[in-house]
Amino acid sequence: MHLIAIGGSDAGISAALRARELNPDVDVTVVVADAYPNFSICGIPYYFSGEVQPWQSLAHRTAADLEATGMRLRLDTFATGIDVTGQRLTVRDAHGAESQLAYDELVVGTGALPSAAGITGLDTLGPDDGVHVLHSMGDTFALDQHLNDRNPESAIIIGAGYVGLEMAEALTVRGLKVTQLQRGPEVLSTLDPELGALVHAELDRHDVEVVTGSRVEAVTRSPAGLTVTGHRNGAPFQHTADLVLAVVGVRPNTELLESAGATLSAGRAVLVDEQMRTGLPHVFAAGDGVVTHHRLLGRTYLPLGTTAHKQGRVAGENALGGDARFAGSLGTQVVKVFDLVAARTGLRDHEAAAAGFSPSSVTAVADDHKAYYPGATPISIRITGNADDGRLLGAQLVGSRSAEVAKRVDTFATALFHNMTVAGISDLDLSYTPPLGSPWDAVQVATQRWDREHTKAQVPA
Amino acid sequence: MHLIAIGGSDAGISAALRARELNPDVDVTVVVADAYPNFSICGIPYYFSGEVQPWQSLAHRTAADLEATGMRLRLDTFATGIDVTGQRLTVRDAHGAESQLAYDELVVGTGALPSAAGITGLDTLGPDDGVHVLHSMGDTFALDQHLNDRNPESAIIIGAGYVGLEMAEALTVRGLKVTQLQRGPEVLSTLDPELGALVHAELDRHDVEVVTGSRVEAVTRSPAGLTVTGHRNGAPFQHTADLVLAVVGVRPNTELLESAGATLSAGRAVLVDEQMRTGLPHVFAAGDGVVTHHRLLGRTYLPLGTTAHKQGRVAGENALGGDARFAGSLGTQVVKVFDLVAARTGLRDHEAAAAGFSPSSVTAVADDHKAYYPGATPISIRITGNADDGRLLGAQLVGSRSAEVAKRVDTFATALFHNMTVAGISDLDLSYTPPLGSPWDAVQVATQRWDREHTKAQVPA
Numbered sequence: 001m002h003l004i005a006i007g008g009s010d011a012g013i014s015a016a017l018r019a020r021e022l023n024p025d026v027d028v029t030v031v032v033a034d035a036y037p038n039f040s041i042c043g044i045p046y047y048f049s050g051e052v053q054p055w056q057s058l059a060h061r062t063a064a065d066l067e068a069t070g071m072r073l074r075l076d077t078f079a080t081g082i083d084v085t086g087q088r089l090t091v092r093d094a095h096g097a098e099s100q101l102a103y104d105e106l107v108v109g110t111g112a113l114p115s116a117a118g119i120t121g122l123d124t125l126g127p128d129d130g131v132h133v134l135h136s137m138g139d140t141f142a143l144d145q146h147l148n149d150r151n152p153e154s155a156i157i158i159g160a161g162y163v164g165l166e167m168a169e170a171l172t173v174r175g176l177k178v179t180q181l182q183r184g185p186e187v188l189s190t191l192d193p194e195l196g197a198l199v200h201a202e203l204d205r206h207d208v209e210v211v212t213g214s215r216v217e218a219v220t221r222s223p224a225g226l227t228v229t230g231h232r233n234g235a236p237f238q239h240t241a242d243l244v245l246a247v248v249g250v251r252p253n254t255e256l257l258e259s260a261g262a263t264l265s266a267g268r269a270v271l272v273d274e275q276m277r278t279g280l281p282h283v284f285a286a287g288d289g290v291v292t293h294h295r296l297l298g299r300t301y302l303p304l305g306t307t308a309h310k311q312g313r314v315a316g317e318n319a320l321g322g323d324a325r326f327a328g329s330l331g332t333q334v335v336k337v338f339d340l341v342a343a344r345t346g347l348r349d350h351e352a353a354a355a356g357f358s359p360s361s362v363t364a365v366a367d368d369h370k371a372y373y374p375g376a377t378p379i380s381i382r383i384t385g386n387a388d389d390g391r392l393l394g395a396q397l398v399g400s401r402s403a404e405v406a407k408r409v410d411t412f413a414t415a416l417f418h419n420m421t422v423a424g425i426s427d428l429d430l431s432y433t434p435p436l437g438s439p440w441d442a443v444q445v446a447t448q449r450w451d452r453e454h455t456k457a458q459v460p461a
Numbered sequence: 462m463h464l465i466a467i468g469g470s471d472a473g474i475s476a477a478l479r480a481r482e483l484n485p486d487v488d489v490t491v492v493v494a495d496a497y498p499n500f501s502i503c504g505i506p507y508y509f510s511g512e513v514q515p516w517q518s519l520a521h522r523t524a525a526d527l528e529a530t531g532m533r534l535r536l537d538t539f540a541t542g543i544d545v546t547g548q549r550l551t552v553r554d555a556h557g558a559e560s561q562l563a564y565d566e567l568v569v570g571t572g573a574l575p576s577a578a579g580i581t582g583l584d585t586l587g588p589d590d591g592v593h594v595l596h597s598m599g600d601t602f603a604l605d606q607h608l609n610d611r612n613p614e615s616a617i618i619i620g621a622g623y624v625g626l627e628m629a630e631a632l633t634v635r636g637l638k639v640t641q642l643q644r645g646p647e648v649l650s651t652l653d654p655e656l657g658a659l660v661h662a663e664l665d666r667h668d669v670e671v672v673t674g675s676r677v678e679a680v681t682r683s684p685a686g687l688t689v690t691g692h693r694n695g696a697p698f699q700h701t702a703d704l705v706l707a708v709v710g711v712r713p714n715t716e717l718l719e720s721a722g723a724t725l726s727a728g729r730a731v732l733v734d735e736q737m738r739t740g741l742p743h744v745f746a747a748g749d750g751v752v753t754h755h756r757l758l759g760r761t762y763l764p765l766g767t768t769a770h771k772q773g774r775v776a777g778e779n780a781l782g783g784d785a786r787f788a789g790s791l792g793t794q795v796v797k798v799f800d801l802v803a804a805r806t807g808l809r810d811h812e813a814a815a816a817g818f819s820p821s822s823v824t825a826v827a828d829d830h831k832a833y834y835p836g837a838t839p840i841s842i843r844i845t846g847n848a849d850d851g852r853l854l855g856a857q858l859v860g861s862r863s864a865e866v867a868k869r870v871d872t873f874a875t876a877l878f879h880n881m882t883v884a885g886i887s888d889l890d891l892s893y894t895p896p897l898g899s900p901w902d903a904v905q906v907a908t909q910r911w912d913r914e915h916t917k918a919q920v921p922a
Contacts, residue, residue: 327888334892406897407868414875427788431795
């Protein structure tokens with residue numbers, strides 16, 4: 001039995017690890033396009049901030065660690081074609097030599113690629129011009145070289161999502177003057193603007209120049225530097241800096257599977273079932289290249305490292321004949337921006353309404369622990385519930401780094417997993433000690449607020 | 462409609478607040494034995510450490526806050542008798558004058574009293590002798606006066622449970638030399654000794670002298686100070702200090718309800734159903750004086766502030782004709798001891814076995830966040846699962862204060878609430894960012910360890 005996993009990131013490695021864990025007799029080969037298997041792409045911003053050094057420590061596991069589990073790594077090896085019927089994978093090595101690898105089962109985890117979001121110039125300008133993306137260790141080395149060799153003083157970051165915000169912090173810490181251009185009305189568009197504004201204020205406090213409502217159209221190079229042009233409120237704008245970093249999202253990298261005959265979704269992610277089967281015999285797929293089963297939305301596309309780990313694990317188990325199922329995402333996410341932490345799980349109003357719910361959201365502000373104990377700090381918690389039946393649909397939280405926001409969102413994620421009602425959260429036996437919480441935790445203060453407002457609305461005055 | 466709640470602590474106040482919230486037309490009176498309604502008894506140790514000042518800030522809400530909700534407070538008023546048939550409560554004021562209050566519904570939240578655990582001298586010696594308990598604001602003032610007036614240099618704390626540990630920290634911070642005597646083999650006997658030992662080590666690091674296995678038999682007063690005597694490993698011991706604090710647990714304070722004809726459990730807590738009804742018409746009871754419905758154990762006695770809040774809320778709602786149910790405790794608890802946090806939820810092996818499960822426990826050590834990011838710190842997580850069917854039964858966690866242990870136990874508590882399996886925890890969509898977690902959170906690293914060990918055991922070699 002020979003299992004091949006394509007992709008050295010979360011999905012491919014998780015599949016390979018799971019297979020080796022379940023059956024040490026299975027041959028496992030992982031085909032990795034670069035020389036950096038199992039690197040923590042989410043950690044790259046902290047390399048640039050200087051918090052993580054050297055870059056090698058970004059590896060979740062070293063190549064030696066991986067090989068010690070009994071898997072074989074083929075590094076700098078690019079998968080170019082799948083012969084589904086013949087169960088053979090064609091690969092090209094660093095020297096351009098092609099060869100074929102026979103497999104019994106295949107797990108494809110080719111991930112995603114940076115999107116250019118239709119911005120002119122992102123296709124032609126590159127690291128040598130001072131225009132960067134950040135999706136691989138190769139991108140990391142290119143940006144690193146730029147920063148070290150050319151010592152830029154200013155940067156424009158296009159995009160204010162997770163990576164954009166983390167890089168705004170990193171480059172600011174590093175001494176660059178950062179301008180952050182965001183298309184939407186507020187940064188961190190995965191949160192409602194009311195909560196995104198708290199993150200915006202944190203960027204302001206650290207002298208990041210944030211320009212929301214900026215539709216970037218082009219990046220051009222001139223002797224003065226790099227110029228980003230576009231429109232804002234109907235008027236043209238331009239910003240110039242020494243460096244441009246475009247972090248405007250990703251698109252599924254599906255060429256290999258598409259050529260092999262896999263079916264793509266509307267968003268061009270590969271269709272898979274809950275067992276991570278592509279429909280092609282003996283071919284599984286997982287991670288940022290495939291559709292995401294969402295527990296509240298059904299089929300969507302929501303590429304996240306946590307999801308890729310889970311899907312890869314399921315694929316690895318099923319490739320060995322198992323019957324594991326990906327239980328579905330809730331879109332749980334968290335980001336640290338300077339001294340603030342922002343998190344969400346589940347749905348926001350517009351997402352829930354589009355899915356046929358009757359959502360209603362209420363924001364509460366509750367202290368992370370008893371106000372009398374030193375260091376208490378407010379957490380803004382926005383609860384989305386279904387007005388019809390009181391079902392919890394989602395939660396968004398923003399608070400200081402000390403406020404244990406990341407784990408409080410996990411309580412909501414666990415509650416959502418079990419389809420709890422908003423009112424039901426008060427039944428949870430959560431922990432309490434004055435330095436770390438309240439008899440009704442902030443989580444419950446927020447859900448009680450939602451419940452009170454909606455119960456009131458049901459009782460005629 | 463007149464609702465009377467007896468007790469100014471969590472249960473009574475919660476019942477009163479809930480009633481006023483649900484129906485502002487209901488008359489609500491709270492009968493409070495002392496002058497300190499709604500004080501945070503859990504916060505008292507932080508008053509002694511100096512972190513909370515003045516003592517007035519220990520109030521969850523001030524008397525004025527409470528009265529602003531429309532409830533009436535009768536302070537320094539002791540409830541002496543219930544005329545169940547006549548629906549009248551007899552009370553005695555601070556001057557010894559008795560009067561009667563008519564009620565339509567009654568919620569009794571008389572709580573618990575400090576236990577003497579059969580130790581000779583605790584019944585006769587008191588604050589004037591330098592022997593203290595710590596269960597009320599009166600006890601707090603007595604200990605405070607002792608510390609200020611007599612400036613003791615050494616203290617013996619009998620008991621190493623939550624309050625004992627917090628007071629060991631507080632008195633150490635205050636400069637006293639603390640000796641802590643614990644009957645059991647390890648401190649914090651609510652955890653398995655393997656994890657309790659981590660707390661013991663933290664006490665050692667802060668020069669608290671911990672003596673486990675100490676069966677205290679008597680406290681006596683002599684010119685040299687206070688002497689605690691007993692046996693340890695079959696041999697007699699004695700310790701002398703300027704001050705003795707006995708924190709060896711509580712017993713339900715049920716005299717009032719017992720006299721009124723309520724039924725007591727074997728442990729002498731008042732029997733109530735899930736609606737907090739005592740069986741006496743129009744008489745509800747909640748909090749530390751009543752039995753606790755535990756989701757895994759059924760009926761038990763587990764006095765906790767969080768539970769008292771929930772039960773009081775249920776009683777207040779049902780007293781108004783509602784149909785709320787106390788969903789049950791999982792015994793979720795957390796304590797901070799110096800720079801360590803220890804938490805638990807659900808059952809440990811011996812508790813689970815006594816309840817008819819086939820428990821098995823495994824301890825894993827997992828970093829609170831990615832090791833490459835500064836400040837990563839290990840959390841010891843002990844998972845108890847049912848070997849028969851893989852059901853999660855409990856979790857114990859010990860980690861540093863920065864490790865977000867208190868909220869991680871909440872994820873386990875929420876999972877337990879829904880009867881999840883240990884393996885099922887891997888399906889939870891928990892949050893991840895390198896400074897605050899891992900792609901598989903520490904919670905999942907621990908459950909995967911348990912699962913791996915138990916799956917392995919099922920496969921013949």
